[in-house]
Amino acid sequence: MSLLPARLAAHAHSQRVAIAESTRSISYSALWTAARRFAGALALRGIGSGDRVAILLPNSIEAVVACYGSWLVGAAVVPLNAQARARDYTVWLRHAAPRLLVHEAASADVDEALAALESPPLAIVVGAEPTRGESWAAEVDGCAALARVDSAQASDLALILYTSGTTGSPKGVMLSHANLAANVASILDYLQLRDDDSIVSVLPFYYSYGASVLHTHLAVGARVCLEANVVFPQVLVERLSSERATGFSGVPSTYALLLDRVSLASHDLGALRYLTQAGGAMAPATTARLRAALPQARLFVMYGQTEATARLTWLPPEQLEAKLGSVGVPIAGVRIAIRREDGAPAASDEVGEVWAQGANVMLGYWRNPEATASVLHEGWLKTGDLGRIDADGVLWLVGRRSDMIKTGAHRVHPLDVEEAIAELAGVLEVAVVGIDDAVLGQVIRACIVRRGNLDENTVRAHCRARLAAYKIPKQVIFVDALPKTASGKIKRAEVAAQAASTGAN
Amino acid sequence: MAIAHRPLVRNFILSNFLFTDEQSALTDSGSLITTGIVDSTGVLELITHLEEALSIRVPPEEMVPQNFDSVDAICAYLARKTAG
Numbered sequence: 001m002s003l004l005p006a007r008l009a010a011h012a013h014s015q016r017v018a019i020a021e022s023t024r025s026i027s028y029s030a031l032w033t034a035a036r037r038f039a040g041a042l043a044l045r046g047i048g049s050g051d052r053v054a055i056l057l058p059n060s061i062e063a064v065v066a067c068y069g070s071w072l073v074g075a076a077v078v079p080l081n082a083q084a085r086a087r088d089y090t091v092w093l094r095h096a097a098p099r100l101l102v103h104e105a106a107s108a109d110v111d112e113a114l115a116a117l118e119s120p121p122l123a124i125v126v127g128a129e130p131t132r133g134e135s136w137a138a139e140v141d142g143c144a145a146l147a148r149v150d151s152a153q154a155s156d157l158a159l160i161l162y163t164s165g166t167t168g169s170p171k172g173v174m175l176s177h178a179n180l181a182a183n184v185a186s187i188l189d190y191l192q193l194r195d196d197d198s199i200v201s202v203l204p205f206y207y208s209y210g211a212s213v214l215h216t217h218l219a220v221g222a223r224v225c226l227e228a229n230v231v232f233p234q235v236l237v238e239r240l241s242s243e244r245a246t247g248f249s250g251v252p253s254t255y256a257l258l259l260d261r262v263s264l265a266s267h268d269l270g271a272l273r274y275l276t277q278a279g280g281a282m283a284p285a286t287t288a289r290l291r292a293a294l295p296q297a298r299l300f301v302m303y304g305q306t307e308a309t310a311r312l313t314w315l316p317p318e319q320l321e322a323k324l325g326s327v328g329v330p331i332a333g334v335r336i337a338i339r340r341e342d343g344a345p346a347a348s349d350e351v352g353e354v355w356a357q358g359a360n361v362m363l364g365y366w367r368n369p370e371a372t373a374s375v376l377h378e379g380w381l382k383t384g385d386l387g388r389i390d391a392d393g394v395l396w397l398v399g400r401r402s403d404m405i406k407t408g409a410h411r412v413h414p415l416d417v418e419e420a421i422a423e424l425a426g427v428l429e430v431a432v433v434g435i436d437d438a439v440l441g442q443v444i445r446a447c448i449v450r451r452g453n454l455d456e457n458t459v460r461a462h463c464r465a466r467l468a469a470y471k472i473p474k475q476v477i478f479v480d481a482l483p484k485t486a487s488g489k490i491k492r493a494e495v496a497a498q499a500a501s502t503g504a505n
Numbered sequence: 506m507a508i509a510h511r512p513l514v515r516n517f518i519l520s521n522f523l524f525t526d527e528q529s530a531l532t533d534s535g536s537l538i539t540t541g542i543v544d545s546t547g548v549l550e551l552i553t554h555l556e557e558a559l560s561i562r563v564p565p566e567e568m569v570p571q572n573f574d575s576v577d578a579i580c581a582y583l584a585r586k587t588a589g
Contacts, residue, residue: 083541231538231545234568257545262565408545440546461524469541 003177005071005151007219020225036145038069047099049074054098056080059226066102076157079206083468089113095170154178164413172366173306182359183309186331195221199247212310233262244271251279251409272297280406280441303327309360326396334358354387355380403492405434410470420466426454433496446473510583533576
């Protein structure tokens, strides 16, 4: 099975467009040269196998160049969430200890994080002339392309994807080149992408779904059109039309926006032949409306998680109607099992925890053996999702064991938000939970036991100064007490259940 | 009586997205999107508020960055929208 750098190299002489931003683009041939230049710049600094390169960029040509360029010298890539804040970056950079950080100019959060580090990494700065670090233009564009490519080995670490910024226990999902290659191959097996495909991508590369969309399309030589704008669905649909895009990937909230806020029928979307949906359950009614609005496109409902590189199951479009609401069957090379509380196999249609096995299952969490041991068990990944498998072998998800909140395209660990709120004077106790929401899937609610006259705005303003915008609670409520276990631990599940039963507004 | 657009827009953004009544926290010309002040659901909340307060309707094709990416842009759009 070809590893991703080799798959990109196979298109090294192609003049087709690889990445198209809204105002500039790069061909496969130029992308390959740029990646080798980036590799050359790393080699000059002695960065190679066993090292890590952190990339803190929005989706862009440079983000792709830095990723593949790092792989060409055998370094692992650590993509950091560009919407995160200084408190997250400090934790991640300290934990991942990269040799190099690639970031955009003029980021107060990055400056603050680097200043807090005992030994900050080298920095290459994209954009305006940097006040600190080296400029991309001088260091990469001006560097000789690496002639001899020591491409990484299958077992080498390729990516670390952080899923939480909590100070106590950062979780960085370690994916090997074999993991990535296996998942890309399995996805291509059902999506059947070709080099004349073009996808409009709104999903960040630092999330597993966005990374998966990028790498699957580059692997076949297709065009990836980057669109930053999901805020204005009109702009997005105009891009789909002007690019004559053949594919689009979204989370449920993106599709809800497209259906509710744009007249899809008044745009020429005739080239669309595939849509993918992952990132949480989409309401069956939304799925039905999407099918009716874009009948020319095959809709692939998918399920997975970062710990499995990205994908675990897919629902063949032909079965969408018959199995609506399910997440389908395992992708090629993956086994799915339902296990009872004690680890024993569940019966057909019996609800239990979803376990997965395959070449796409992560190596573990970076420098966190305890967290690794809690999910990797005898060759299986315990997903934390609850589900059942029907008589046809189709997986139906019914809930989640963990407290993780899914809001829009984002995953939020309650502890990240609780830690920030707890720093506020007047907060005695806090529990953060997800509340069902028609558009976003879930929204964040903070339940606080306060002292004095702390108000909602103070809490939210405090969060705005410290957390990514998507982590700011939409709802802040004050309660007299929080439910606890005998040992004093707050029972989040009970808080969430109470919120659900009182009818969140 | 005509409703002044600028305070209507500014106060909604300040109280709903910046959680403050401190007027200096928001500039009129800065991008609301790239600074992360307003996200996709925020834009919808803002538009719904303006539609109700001013009895206007914002059709999909007018929901674009040129009309909604800054306080100045929104005020210029509202002025055109309510003219005559």
